[in-house]
Amino acid sequence: MLRFATAGLIAAGFLALAAPRADAQRAGQSATVRTGTVTAMRSVDLNDGNAIKGALVGGAFGAALTRSSKGSGRRDKNAAIGAVLGGAAAASKTRPGRVYTVTTNEGTMIQVATEQTELRVDDCVFVEEAGGSANIRRAPATACDPASQQVMQDAAIIEEMQEEASECASAKQELVDADSDDAIDRAVRKVKLLCYD
Numbered sequence: 001m002l003r004f005a006t007a008g009l010i011a012a013g014f015l016a017l018a019a020p021r022a023d024a025q026r027a028g029q030s031a032t033v034r035t036g037t038v039t040a041m042r043s044v045d046l047n048d049g050n051a052i053k054g055a056l057v058g059g060a061f062g063a064a065l066t067r068s069s070k071g072s073g074r075r076d077k078n079a080a081i082g083a084v085l086g087g088a089a090a091a092s093k094t095r096p097g098r099v100y101t102v103t104t105n106e107g108t109m110i111q112v113a114t115e116q117t118e119l120r121v122d123d124c125v126f127v128e129e130a131g132g133s134a135n136i137r138r139a140p141a142t143a144c145d146p147a148s149q150q151v152m153q154d155a156a157i158i159e160e161m162q163e164e165a166s167e168c169a170s171a172k173q174e175l176v177d178a179d180s181d182d183a184i185d186r187a188v189r190k191v192k193l194l195c196y197d
Helices: 002-018 059-069 074-085 087-091 146-152 155-177 181-195
Strands: 031-045 096-104 109-114 124-130 133-138
Touching: 031 109, 031 155, 096 124, 109 133, 124 155, 133 155, 146 155, 155 181
Parallel strands: none
Antiparallel strands: 031 096, 031 124, 096 109, 124 133
């Protein structure tokens, strides 16, 4: 049985590599989507680099952090973070969030740091990486069911998941590029619609 499972994982890897990829927000970029189960979570201060060390930084908070690395002013970064977390949280010196540990269907472990707090241990999730950003969102339990793995390798399913990940990455890029309070508010709303469950 282990031999068949290993052969299946190898075949899945080749299928995933051979499957068509949806275009991300910029030419030459692609989206990677992994499916897995949340096996642990912990509350963290997203400002604490040690607390999120080694984790992918996702959600709208990750995009807001990117604003600071793109030369945006402190006011712009704080406006974006305020829009994501709400006024009281933005005024605080700490940025509440979670680090989720996900065991993928392939057996690897991923950690994602995000402002999203609605996920729970045992939730099936998609971990998306596109355009230099990461995202975690709840997935149907069927996606984590071992009986569904062949269906999850279907090119049309993979392409649809990659397209959704790319749409989320585009919304986050809009947040990074926003140049006014109104544009930040609009971009945060798009992120919440396209990136959250």
